[in-house]
Amino acid sequence: MKIGIGSDHAGFELKEYLKESLKKEGYEIIDYGPEIKKVVDYPDYAEKVAKGILSKEIEFGILICGTGIGMDIVANKFKGVRAARCCTTYDAVLARQHNDANVLTLGGRLIGKGLALEIVKEFLSTTFTKGRHLRRVNKIKKIENG
Ligand code: RB5
Numbered sequence: 737m738k739i740g741i742g743s744d745h746a747g748f749e750l751k752e753y754l755k756e757s758l759k760k761e762g763y764e765i766i767d768y769g770p771e772i773k774k775v776v777d778y779p780d781y782a783e784k785v786a787k788g789i790l791s792k793e794i795e796f797g798i799l800i801c802g803t804g805i806g807m808d809i810v811a812n813k814f815k816g817v818r819a820a821r822c823c824t825t826y827d828a829v830l831a832r833q834h835n836d837a838n839v840l841t842l843g844g845r846l847i848g849k850g851l852a853l854e855i856v857k858e859f860l861s862t863t864f865t866k867g868r869h870l871r872r873v874n875k876i877k878k879i880e881n882g
Contacts, residue, residue, distance in 0.1 A: 747800025
């Protein structure tokens with residue numbers, strides 16, 4: 737499973753930690769940057785990861801900024817991206833089971849590394865429940881298509 741990851745400066749350390757941890761777990765990670773910690777604008781990196789989802793270069797994306805909110809707003813501008821900002825493992829489970837979220841956004845200034853890794857693991861290992869939730873996700877797609 738190929739996972740894309742990106743951050744801004746406020747999420748950089750957490751990006752590096754999650755990238756290394758997930759590689760050890762056997763995931764293939766594409767790092768969309770930044771390569772070094774420098775002040776950058778979160779929309780640029782949300783766009784890169786969202787485009788990775790849309791081109792099917794990656795199956796899931798992880799985006800980290802200070803709060804996860806900016807990344808979430810930008811990623812959800814892309815048709816076909818369902819980004820969920822998760823602060824708990826339960827958020828992550830439900831974002832996958834009910835919403836078929838394909839991008840996880842995290843707040844690097846809000847949560848610690850250990851919790852972030854647990855959230856990511858739940859997100860990546862939980863499957864979409866389908867059933868009535870598929871009907872609802874299909875309604876999202878209908879709205880996206882105007
Ligand atoms: C950067 O200072 C901060 O605004 C950004 O990381 C993010 O939290 C925006 O939503």
